[in-house]
Amino acid sequence: MPTSVQATADLLRRIGLFQGLDADALAAVVQAAHIRALPAGSCYFFQGDPATQFYVLLEGRVRLTQVTAEGQQLILRFITRGEGMGIVAVLGAMVYSASAEALDACQALVWEGMAVAVLMEQYPRLALNGMRLLAQRVREFQDRLRELATERVERRVARLLLRLAHQSGHKVAGGILIDLPLSRQNLAEMIGTTLYTVSRILSQWEAQGLVETGRERVVIRRPHGLVIIADDLPGEDEPRA
Amino acid sequence: MPTSVQATADLLRRIGLFQGLDADALAAVVQAAHIRALPAGSCYFFQGDPATQFYVLLEGRVRLTQVTAEGQQLILRFITRGEGMGIVAVLGAMVYSASAEALDACQALVWEGMAVAVLMEQYPRLALNGMRLLAQRVREFQDRLRELATERVERRVARLLLRLAHQSGHKVAGGILIDLPLSRQNLAEMIGTTLYTVSRILSQWEAQGLVETGRERVVIRRPHGLVIIADDLPGEDEPRA
Incomplete structure (x- = not known):
């Protein structure tokens, strides 16, 4: 964890998911998080595992890949500093759709999905921010699908x-x-x-x-x-x- | 509007976005809605327009299409009874990414996006349901992208x-x-x-x-x-x- 709750709060404030939260909400969010460091080559989670934890990457780069039924590996996207991954953990009873491999020594904030769901009930702004994050992903995949189909x-x-x-x-x-x-x-x-x-x-x-x-x-x-x-x-x- | 607030509430209870809401929340959601009927061939909204309204289709079928820069039309998906469209209206300052054309005589419940945002702040369960809806769309487009890229x-x-x-x-x-x-x-x-x-x-x-x-x-x-x-x-x- 960065040196203090305040330092972490300052960092989170710059991340889309946590924008517009008041100091109380941000402090509650920080208190619920811990840090998970991984060496290059390790995975934060694997495709098909029950989605139980949500991450925000603080340091390093992560590659999200899907393996097809035939064993072909497809890079879905990269996650860089300040981006979230595994947001579906908040919804319960879902699995990760991709594996998240650390490309460097990585540091991420991690929350139990159910803890974030409770925070979202308490601070609805957080849930609206979560919707925005997902809406941006929908757009991104829509765009790529259109490109792939037509260009x-x-x-x-x-x-x-x-x-x-x-x-x-x-x-x-x-x-x-x-x-x-x-x-x-x-x-x-x-x-x-x-x-x-x-x-x-x-x-x-x-x-x-x-x-x-x-x-x-x-x-x-x-x-x-x-x-x-x-x-x-x-x-x-x-x-x- | 169906014959009564109660009838509409009963209908909405069966729709994913409104699941798990208590009677008070559901009544507030119903009060904020009105009905918009469209003849076949008309559009609920157009690609590129500011997203201001969110819809749940009650009757008929809607086709979501994107037109590429070259004028090629691509069907993104179909919306059938009970499905939502235009959820980005809740987020403010976004545009519709597709046009929504009624294929039959359609009836839809319509909410001002900002009114739904207020309801979501009041009833966070609604925001979590909204996240679930968007997460399902992300999955769907991810799957289609993978198929298109690899199969x-x-x-x-x-x-x-x-x-x-x-x-x-x-x-x-x-x-x-x-x-x-x-x-x-x-x-x-x-x-x-x-x-x-x-x-x-x-x-x-x-x-x-x-x-x-x-x-x-x-x-x-x-x-x-x-x-x-x-x-x-x-x-x-x-x-x-």
């Missing part, structure tokens, strides 16, 4: 890279580094295409100076160029029709 | 038909009628494939006696046969390896 692969790759950059990009010399361990195979799985297709597109973009890729590493050199592809805008060199 | 087309068609049958199937002579206006083009869009592929699969299944299709009409004649395809189980005639 050509090149746009899907561009959108995925921009989304990941938005979530966990860092400015580096020469562009924005996507600070997540992502192989080309992972990228392909996240947008429902083949390794071959992703490699072809990234090589082409690399030749055009749009991105720079290495082993599990992507730097976006010209974000505006990717936005043009993602939104299917006329390119800088193409005259508008 | 072969035949399984996706089988799963889609089974999901639609579960939501709005009616027993008829010779099978289960999916009671939704669905062209083969619609089916193709919902699972991200082509009209040609869907037509080829349905024709094959029709020849095998699994389904019977007509204009905007599908009857599942052997649901178990579709389950075998959806779950990739060994067929009845194939020996297990």
Whole structure:
């Protein structure tokens, strides 16, 4: 736990789920939490386990993956600092839909789902914030579903890279580094295409100076160029029709 | 409005969002609602409009569609009797992510989103139910995303038909009628494939006696046969390896 209840409260105040709570509510929320640290490679929870605990990540990065019935692993999303995971624990009688693997040494605040449910009954603002968090997830998955169902692969790759950059990009010399361990195979799985297709597109973009890729590493050199592809805008060199 | 507050309360008690509310809470919820009837072809709300109202469908069927930037229309899901739509209206400052078109003469209970937010602060159980509703949507879209990203087309068609049958199937002579206006083009869009592929699969299944299709009409004649395809189980005639 950070040095004091106050320090933890200050931290939580910046997180969507806890916004707008008064000092009393925030103190009650902090009192109900404890800290769970995990080394890289361990899991906070596993797909299919009864969802009993809700987490807010304080340090590190977590990968949420689903394994299909055939054993194929699919990255659902990444969780970064300040994001929640396992919110369904609040609802009772549900299972985790994905496994949550720590990619670094991680620290998370953890609450018993039922304790959060009690807090939500006491401080309804917390429940409304929980709804907002879930509504944002619904939007995100709706968007990805629409992209997957209707858009050509090149746009899907561009959108995925921009989304990941938005979530966990860092400015580096020469562009924005996507600070997540992502192989080309992972990228392909996240947008429902083949390794071959992703490699072809990234090589082409690399030749055009749009991105720079290495082993599990992507730097976006010209974000505006990717936005043009993602939104299917006329390119800088193409005259508008 | 049904004949009395009591009749409406009895109806709402059977709907997930209102489960577990006491009589006082339920009465307050009913008092805040009014009825909005729409003829077939009209819309309860449009994609991109500020989300101000939340609905629970009492009669008829509603189609939620998104139009992509290119003008392609995608059916997100159907809403049937007892289901909610536009829950984001409760959160304020959001827009509807889809348009909601009445497929029949429809009746819906409608609440101002902000009035529901106030009720949720007053009756936190309502907010927890709202979270549950959104969590179920997250699951549904996660499942569809995983299917789209990883499964072969035949399984996706089988799963889609089974999901639609579960939501709005009616027993008829010779099978289960999916009671939704669905062209083969619609089916193709919902699972991200082509009209040609869907037509080829349905024709094959029709020849095998699994389904019977007509204009905007599908009857599942052997649901178990579709389950075998959806779950990739060994067929009845194939020996297990």
